Ligand code: SF4
């Protein structure tokens with residue numbers, strides 16, 4: 001089957017746009033794919049990832065446990081391209097890279113046998129350092145330490161899993177160092193996903209004043225009344241997220257940095273002006 005035929009077949013059965021490829025590997029000189037919903041495809045060598053993945057907002061591509069920039073999608077894949085564990089995930093601008101690295105580390109650590117001290121202890125330390133970056137207080141020294149530890153794991157562990165554990169950290173840092181630096185020192189999460197660095201607010205143009213959020217807030221951090229734009233007190237809020245779950249209007253948002261202009265007193269829905 002040619003590349004064009006493979007693309008058409010994928011389109012025919014509605015699998016042209018899987019967010020995640022569950023497994024990709026080389027088989028008999030072809031790329032054998034299994035999509036997240038269990039369908040299988042073969043693509044010839046020299047196909048491109050964007051032959052079978054279409055996404056609008058691509059910040060990073062995670063193949064196995066290695067992070068790539070979006071350019072990888074348009075690269076023709078010659079035989080031998082390393083799919084790692086085979087899973088392909090797309091990260092959008094709303095996904096925090098530090099958080100994604102942390103998830104990969106947890107995944108890899110749970111797969112380790114625990115016999116090799118460097119892998120076991122190194123993985124534990126590395127996960128702790130990365131997790132600390134998602135909270136205020138991390139600095140550049142932690143970033144340097146993560147690099148040092150990852151490089152040591154690349155060469156000192158007894159089996160490839162130890163080196164693989166360092167891969168998400170090193171590959172992500174190669175492309176997204178500024179995002180790590182924002183967490184370590186500037187105390188911000190550019191993607192807005194690390195709630196410890198963000199402030200919550202209620203979008204006055206989306207709130208319909210139905211009060212659902214007020215009813216669920218365990219801290220009484222939201223003020224409002226029927227038909228009025230609700231107001232969230234950031235000092236009372238513990239960022240538990242309960243109000244986000246119930247707001248059908250997607251009005252409760254996170255902001256990293258400056259908040260937009262918000263009402264200073266209770267204001268009727270539709271009356272607030274920028
Ligand atoms: S649940 Fe959403 S729409 Fe309803 S009052 Fe709260 S913020 Fe406004």
Ligand code: SF4
Pocket residue numbers: 200216217218219220221222232236237238239240241242243244
């Ligand atoms: S995140 Fe939790 S504490 Fe904060 S306003 Fe929403 S419900 Fe209340």
